[in-house]
Amino acid sequence: MTATPDSLSRPRTARRVARTAQRAEQAKTRLSSPWATAISIAVAILWTVPTFGLLLSSFRPEQQIKTTGWWTFFSDPQLTLKNYTEVLFGGSTQLSTFFVNSIVITIPSVVIPITLALLAAYAFAWIDFRGRDFLFVAVFALQIVPIQVTLIPLLQTYVDLSLAGSYWTVWLSHSIFALPLAIFLLHNFMKDIPRSLVEAARVDGAGHVQIFFRVLLPLLVPAIAAFGIFQFLWVWNDLLVALTFAGGTQNVAPLTVRIAELSGTRGTAWHLLSAGAFVAMIVPLLVFLSLQRYFVRGLLAGSVKG
Amino acid sequence: MSWILDASTTGEKLLVMAFAIVLFAAVMAIILFAVDRPRRVPNWLIALAFCGPAGLMLGFGLIYPGLRTIYQSFFDRTSTGFVGVDNYLTIFTQEGFQIVLRNTFVWLLVVPLASTLIGLVYAVLVDRTRFEALAKGLIFLPMAISMVGAGIIWKFVYEFRPDQQGVHQIGLANQIRVWLGMDPHQFLITAPWNTFFLLIVMIWIQAGFAMTVLSAAIKAIPDDIVEAARIDGATGIRLFRHVTVPAIRPALVVVVTTIAMGTLKIFDIVRTMTGGQFGTSVVANEFYMQSFRQFNAGIGAALAVVLFILVIPIVIYNIRQLRLSEEIR
Numbered sequence: 001m002t003a004t005p006d007s008l009s010r011p012r013t014a015r016r017v018a019r020t021a022q023r024a025e026q027a028k029t030r031l032s033s034p035w036a037t038a039i040s041i042a043v044a045i046l047w048t049v050p051t052f053g054l055l056l057s058s059f060r061p062e063q064q065i066k067t068t069g070w071w072t073f074f075s076d077p078q079l080t081l082k083n084y085t086e087v088l089f090g091g092s093t094q095l096s097t098f099f100v101n102s103i104v105i106t107i108p109s110v111v112i113p114i115t116l117a118l119l120a121a122y123a124f125a126w127i128d129f130r131g132r133d134f135l136f137v138a139v140f141a142l143q144i145v146p147i148q149v150t151l152i153p154l155l156q157t158y159v160d161l162s163l164a165g166s167y168w169t170v171w172l173s174h175s176i177f178a179l180p181l182a183i184f185l186l187h188n189f190m191k192d193i194p195r196s197l198v199e200a201a202r203v204d205g206a207g208h209v210q211i212f213f214r215v216l217l218p219l220l221v222p223a224i225a226a227f228g229i230f231q232f233l234w235v236w237n238d239l240l241v242a243l244t245f246a247g248g249t250q251n252v253a254p255l256t257v258r259i260a261e262l263s264g265t266r267g268t269a270w271h272l273l274s275a276g277a278f279v280a281m282i283v284p285l286l287v288f289l290s291l292q293r294y295f296v297r298g299l300l301a302g303s304v305k306g
Numbered sequence: 307m308s309w310i311l312d313a314s315t316t317g318e319k320l321l322v323m324a325f326a327i328v329l330f331a332a333v334m335a336i337i338l339f340a341v342d343r344p345r346r347v348p349n350w351l352i353a354l355a356f357c358g359p360a361g362l363m364l365g366f367g368l369i370y371p372g373l374r375t376i377y378q379s380f381f382d383r384t385s386t387g388f389v390g391v392d393n394y395l396t397i398f399t400q401e402g403f404q405i406v407l408r409n410t411f412v413w414l415l416v417v418p419l420a421s422t423l424i425g426l427v428y429a430v431l432v433d434r435t436r437f438e439a440l441a442k443g444l445i446f447l448p449m450a451i452s453m454v455g456a457g458i459i460w461k462f463v464y465e466f467r468p469d470q471q472g473v474h475q476i477g478l479a480n481q482i483r484v485w486l487g488m489d490p491h492q493f494l495i496t497a498p499w500n501t502f503f504l505l506i507v508m509i510w511i512q513a514g515f516a517m518t519v520l521s522a523a524i525k526a527i528p529d530d531i532v533e534a535a536r537i538d539g540a541t542g543i544r545l546f547r548h549v550t551v552p553a554i555r556p557a558l559v560v561v562v563t564t565i566a567m568g569t570l571k572i573f574d575i576v577r578t579m580t581g582g583q584f585g586t587s588v589v590a591n592e593f594y595m596q597s598f599r600q601f602n603a604g605i606g607a608a609l610a611v612v613l614f615i616l617v618i619p620i621v622i623y624n625i626r627q628l629r630l631s632e633e634i635r
Contacts, residue, residue, distance in 0.1 A: 033542070040431040043424065044444050047510065050459045051447070053478055057462065069476045100316050104323045112330055116360045119334075123356035129349050135357070142368055144621045146571055148593050148610040150371035152378065152603055157371075166311045167322060176367030179360050208352050209342040237452030239574040240590075244598065251314050256454045260578045263458060270462065270476070277458040281451045288450035292443075299515070300522050 058083055058274035065270045083275035093272055094250065095258065095279050102236060102254040102283075104167060105246070109174035109235045110228055116175065117182030117227075118220070122212050124183070125190040126198055136187070142180040150177075151244050158245065167252055169245045174235050182227055185298070189223035190216060226298030229291050236284050255280040334359070372614075379607035393608035403592070409501050410588045410616075413508070413572060418565040421509045422558065425516025430546060433524055442521065446514040453511065457578030460507045464493035497585035504586055507575050512568065516561045523557035524550060556628065563624040570616055589613050 057070045059079045064072075088096045123129070124136045154173065158164040193216060201211045239256045246252040248261060259276050266272060288295060313319040341347050341355040382389050397403045425445075432441040448456060465477030469490050475481040480490040493503045527550065535549045551558070573590040576582055582591040589609055597606030 036431050040428060040441060043428050044441055047445050047448065047513075049478065050463045050510075054459045054462050065476065067476075068474050069478065069481050071478075071481070072474075097316075100319055104313075104319045108323060108326050108330070111327060115330070115334060116363070119338075119356045120360040123353045127349055127353045127356065129353040132353075135361075139364065142364060144567075144617050145368055145372055146590075146610065146613045146617060148571065148590060149375045149614050150368055151610070152597050152606060153371035153374035154367060157366075163311070167313070167319075168311070168326070171326060172363070173367065176363045179364055180368075183360065207342055207347075208356070209338050212356075233450060237454070239452070239454055239577065240594070243594070251312065251319075256452050256574075259458065260454050260574070263454075263461065263578050264581055267461075270465075273458055274462065277455045281455045284450045284452070285447075288447075292446075296518060296522075299518055 054274050055278060057270060058278050060271075062271040065274070066268075083271045084279070087272050087275040087279060093258070093262065093276065095255065095276055097250055098253060098255045098258040099279065101246075101252060102256075102280075105170050105174070105242065105252075105254050106232060106235045108167075108171045109178075110231045112171065113175040113178035113182050113231065114186075114224060114228060117179055117186050118217075118224070119212070120179075120183045121186035121190050122208075122216065124187050126211070126216075127208060139180055139183050143184065145180075147177050147241065151240075155244060164245070165247055165249060165252060167246075170242060170252065173241050173245050174238070177241065178231050178234070182231070185227055186220070186223060189220060193219055222294060222297065225291065225294040229287060229295045230298050232287060233284050233295075375607045375610050378603055379611045380604075381607075382604050383602040385603045389604065393604045394612075396605060397608055397612060405585050406587045406589060406592045409586065410570065412501055413505050413569050413588060414566060414616075416502075417505050417508045417512065417569040417572075418562045421512035421565055422516045422520075422562050424509065424513040425518075425561070426520050426551075426558070428513070429517045429521035429524055430550065433521065442517065445517050448511045449514045453507075453572075453574035454578045456507050456511055457575045460503075460510070461494070461579050464503060466490055466492050466495075494580055494586075495584050500580065500584055501586050504575055504579055507579070508569060508572060512565045516565065519557055519561050520554060523554040527553045559624065559627040563620050566620050567617055570613065570620075589616075 053070045056073055057065050059081070060070065060073060060083075061078055061080050062083065064076075064078060068076075087093050088099075120139075124132060124139075155164065158169045163169050197215060198211060201215050206214065236254075237256060238254075239260055242254050242257050243260075246254065246257065248257060255276075259273070259280055262269070262273060262276060309318045310322060310325070313322045337355050337359070341352045378385050379393055380388060380390060398407070428441075428445060432438050435441070451459075462476075463478050464480075465475075466480055467473050467475050467477075467490065475484055475490055479493060483490055494500050531553065532545070532549060535545055540549060571590050572588055573594060576586055576588055576591045577594070580586045582588075582595060587595070589612060593606055593609040593613065596602045596609060600606075
């Protein structure tokens with residue numbers, strides 16, 4: 001949970017360029033051992049084949065999935081999109097509804113905690129007030145609280161407020177659970193901004209609100225992107241929070257809840273499960289592949305939450 | 307106005323979402339506008355405006371519920387009668403719960419070490435090769451998908467069909483067994499090995515994380531160290547053991563402890579693949595079952611507290627190791 005953010009985020013371009021030439025030299029000797037090559041290829045296959053098998057299956061006709069393995073496709077190729085239309089719009093699964101729910105849950109659950117965390121991180125980094133260090137350590141320590149510890153009382157509170165089972169509770173819960181890590185990470189990025197920049201703005205008569213919006217925010221875009229992807233994947237892929245606060249209702253529950261439920265009740269309906277799993281995966285995969293650079297950056301800066 | 311709480315059509319849902327974001331933005335704008343008066347507002351008030359919303363939410367959603375759970379763990383299933391440490395005694399002495407604890411420790415022992423080892427070896431093997439980007443991308447991809455999705459993928463790999471004339475295996479694992487001349491096996495049902503087949507899924511997901519962080523650490527090793535070791539005649543495995551591993555020790559500690567914390571709270575995989583049946587349940591899954599299926603608030607709270615207590619030594623170890631490595635520097 002705690003890496004050393006400053007050592008990893010400093011620009012290293014110059015050194016990198018210098019090293020490229022040397023690396024090219026070493027590349028020749030590196031994978032000389034056939035064992036090394038064999039092991040890395042074996043791992044790569046082991047890591048891809050399970051996903052590939054399910055992906056291929058999701059396009060095969062229902063009858064074929066149930067009676068033959070996906071590898072028979074290569075001797076008897078038959079493809080169809082029927083599984084996807086059925087799983088998305090068919091009466092028994094209706095994943096398109098849950099897809100919308102996932103989107104409605106995810107967007108505010110990313111926007112709200114990032115905004116709040118940015119403001120708090122700014123205060124911890126650039127406003128002098130009594131008890132600042134103590135409060136920051138307290139927020140940092142909250143990262144270790146497993147969310148399980150909070151679920152029952154939180155749900156009770158929501159029921160008392162008669163908010164239970166609505167989007168509001170899911171948004172609020174996701175935002176709360178994201179805050180400790182978000183504040184910690186964004187604070188580290190904010191501390192990296194040169195003091196002189198902030199001082200200069202202060203001399204020009206800018207207040208804290210203006211400094212935050214005009215000076216810091218533009219410089220923090222990569223950091224925000226890094227944490228944003230993190231939080232996006234976390235919320236979209238979450239099962240526990242949604243299961244607890246959204247329940248299984250068609251009005252609120254996201255894709256993960258529906259698919260976990262399908263896996264329990266219709267565990268052998270592989271034409272639905274395979275297509276359903278990929279319906280749930282497509283958005284995070286696209287986000288991940290297009291913004292991988294920022295994701296790795298965020299990963300290296302602060303590691304993962306739970 | 308009922309749609310604000312019970313949106314049921316797509317249009318209503320999107321409307322509620324837009325409404326929530328606008329409402330949030332408006333509240334924040336009012337707060338910030340109120341304190342945007344340079345030199346006239348005291349610092350503590352500005353700090354309150356910046357930190358207050360986050361602080362309120364943390365108090366409401368983490369600190370208060372956390373304390374409340376600890377309190378409830380000493381009460382019975384309806385949170386009415388005080389039972390002392392009975393819930394904890396039940397967890398540590400009843401046979402069903404002992405299987406749950408045993409499984410959690412198996413996960414905790416195997417997953418962090420195996421994922422880190424695989425991630426490390428792979429990072430070293432593909433480092434500075436021509437296919438590095440592609441090779442890393444393949445291992446990394448499972449990190450993007452949900453544990454529910456990963457659970458489905460592997461459940462399909464483990465799928466079992468009875469060994470009868472004319473029945474083909476559709477799961478890859480059993481087909482490989484058949485090709486090798488063995489009988490198909492109920493991977494997810496036969497205890498105690500089914501836990502092992504579940505935790506493979508977590509290793510599959512976490513190895514990518516380990517590989518990414520460790521690969522970055524390996525690339526950050528100063529070239530002169532590697533060069534000096536080469537001149538001294540260190541190559542291959544000796545270079546790896548005596549130069550690479552010690553140099554990335556801090557990163558290794560971070561990776562192992564991070565994965566350990568994630569593994570401790572593992573829930574989605576077990577829930578999706580077996581639902582905790584067949585002796586595969588773990589603490590986080592049992593917490594969910596007791597709290598929201600058996601409606602035993604006392605045991606549920608006690609399980610959550612056990613989870614919390616188990617995390618603490620990992621965090622302390624992590625912080626101590628980081629301190630040590632900073633002193634060395």
